[in-house]
Amino acid sequence: MVLLSCCVFVGQAAAQTNTVRLQLRWHHQFQFAGYYMALEQGYYHSAGLDVQIMPGAPGIAALDQVLKREAEFAVSASGALLTYLQGQPVVALAAIMQKSPSVWLVRADSGIYTLQDLAQKRLELTLSQENTELLAVFAKEGIDISKLKLSSSSMKLDNLLSGQSDAFNAYLSNEPYLLEQMDVPYRVIQPIEYGVNFYQDILVGHADWLAQHPVAAEAFLQASLRGWRFALDNIDYTVAHIHQRYAPEKSIAHLQYEARVLRQLIMPELVEIGHMNAGRWQQIAAMYLQLGMIDQLKPLDGFIYQSATEAVVDYRLLLKSVLLMLLLMSLLSFFTLRYRRLARALQAEIARHAQTEQQLIERNQELLQLASTDILTGLANRRVIMQQAQAEIRRANRYQKNLAVLMLDIDHFKKINDQHGHAAGDKVLAEFAALCLRNIRDTDLAGRYGGEEFFILLPEVDLQTAILSAERLRLAVAEHPFTLSCGEQLQVTCSIGIAMYLPQQDNLDKLLLRADQALYQAKHLGRNRCAVMY
Numbered sequence: 001m002v003l004l005s006c007c008v009f010v011g012q013a014a015a016q017t018n019t020v021r022l023q024l025r026w027h028h029q030f031q032f033a034g035y036y037m038a039l040e041q042g043y044y045h046s047a048g049l050d051v052q053i054m055p056g057a058p059g060i061a062a063l064d065q066v067l068k069r070e071a072e073f074a075v076s077a078s079g080a081l082l083t084y085l086q087g088q089p090v091v092a093l094a095a096i097m098q099k100s101p102s103v104w105l106v107r108a109d110s111g112i113y114t115l116q117d118l119a120q121k122r123l124e125l126t127l128s129q130e131n132t133e134l135l136a137v138f139a140k141e142g143i144d145i146s147k148l149k150l151s152s153s154s155m156k157l158d159n160l161l162s163g164q165s166d167a168f169n170a171y172l173s174n175e176p177y178l179l180e181q182m183d184v185p186y187r188v189i190q191p192i193e194y195g196v197n198f199y200q201d202i203l204v205g206h207a208d209w210l211a212q213h214p215v216a217a218e219a220f221l222q223a224s225l226r227g228w229r230f231a232l233d234n235i236d237y238t239v240a241h242i243h244q245r246y247a248p249e250k251s252i253a254h255l256q257y258e259a260r261v262l263r264q265l266i267m268p269e270l271v272e273i274g275h276m277n278a279g280r281w282q283q284i285a286a287m288y289l290q291l292g293m294i295d296q297l298k299p300l301d302g303f304i305y306q307s308a309t310e311a312v313v314d315y316r317l318l319l320k321s322v323l324l325m326l327l328l329m330s331l332l333s334f335f336t337l338r339y340r341r342l343a344r345a346l347q348a349e350i351a352r353h354a355q356t357e358q359q360l361i362e363r364n365q366e367l368l369q370l371a372s373t374d375i376l377t378g379l380a381n382r383r384v385i386m387q388q389a390q391a392e393i394r395r396a397n398r399y400q401k402n403l404a405v406l407m408l409d410i411d412h413f414k415k416i417n418d419q420h421g422h423a424a425g426d427k428v429l430a431e432f433a434a435l436c437l438r439n440i441r442d443t444d445l446a447g448r449y450g451g452e453e454f455f456i457l458l459p460e461v462d463l464q465t466a467i468l469s470a471e472r473l474r475l476a477v478a479e480h481p482f483t484l485s486c487g488e489q490l491q492v493t494c495s496i497g498i499a500m501y502l503p504q505q506d507n508l509d510k511l512l513l514r515a516d517q518a519l520y521q522a523k524h525l526g527r528n529r530c531a532v533m534y
């Protein structure tokens, strides 16, 4: 809705045609090239403006024409600020020349080299507020202006050439060329060399008119600046047009000279054409105060043009911003979707990796289990039970704890295999292992030593307890009915050798040997019994 109304507003602004008069400050020449080109290139027309460009002439003060409402705009000088400070409703819209072309022109044979040299000489000056910088520079150098020998300018170089005047207020882009054509050597004394640097060729308007026609004012300004950009980018074309259409009395070479000099003063490569700096205007105002041309300073807000159609410009900016925002949002959405898709894919990949890792861990655990477990009985295998025995020996040593071991062997196991088959033997072995586990403590460790031989570690158990445990185990086996798969039940007994770890003087081999000897003794004594080897 806002966008729609702003478009309508802009459209209306362009649809109206305003007649506008521009008063130049001098005869037609390249000095006003931008305005001619804005007209010739149709920039004014596109902006809904019907522009009439009026040349200046001796006796016509461009700024006065605006104040008298004889023109809507004028090309004036920095002196326009003085007019404003004196209370006139003048507004500066743009400063075309960043450096002023106003200079004192003297003959090379005059013996005049400095501003001080000029102080005693006869000076030809167009006495207008537009030329105040040529006087300001004297004041800045501490030279009393009231003592200067000023005479009103003849506007021609004749007096300078004949010696009736010593210095002539000239435009850097104009009179020097004429002297060069006449082969008259000359010198210029520029205010800028003495630190006085006024803007020059200021596009000004009447404050009231600007307030009443904000859209037309802004359109005129922008079209004019566009015209200037075109003119400076196309000097040959512009010069030819000015020569043909406006200033046939000026040669192409003269216009080219003018264009070259003014381009250096406009400085389009360094400064945006028309740029005005409030601080610099303040300095110019301060100089007027120093010269006694004004009593006091005042804010320059009313003098420096502020686009009253900023709303229009803002709407355009808003439109651009909204479009930019939409573009950014689209890009953001695109990347967000893409990111989400990538994130999902990444999450799936991570989950897949985690699952694979888990499977690997489980597989490793299985392998570890397989490597450490006896498959038939589920007990620790010989390698593991021996490692555990070593660890328990170290612990018993370090903490001075008891450690008992039991070596178990099923009696006449060969017969079981022989009479009932190897599978039946396996079943008995598995059931025997389960019986062992059920009859030892959680802290005890059981393993298959090999064949029908088993090994049990009893940490922190003294001999008495070891004997009781072994006996309990033996009885449990003897009383347990081992049931074969065919349903037949077997009575199985076992013999158990008991040995105690002897701190400081024992090792695993010696301990095992004693347990084995005890087992041998138990077998030898008739089986189904326990024996101890000390």
Ligand SMILES: Nc1nc2c(ncn2[C@@H]2O[C@H](COP(=O)(O)OP(=O)(O)OP(=O)(O)O)[C@@H](O)[C@H]2O)c(=O)[nH]1
Pocket: 376, 409, 410, 411, 412, 413, 414, 415, 417, 421, 422, 423, 424, 425, 426, 429, 450, 451, 452, 523, 527
């Ligand atoms: N079914 C089965 N038999 C095994 C396994 N490991 C060893 N054996 C058998 O166990 C029997 C052990 O016999 P022996 O060493 O003569 O001892 P025994 O018959 O138990 O006699 P004593 O130990 O003197 O009471 C052998 O026949 C082995 O083949 C096994 O994993 N499964």
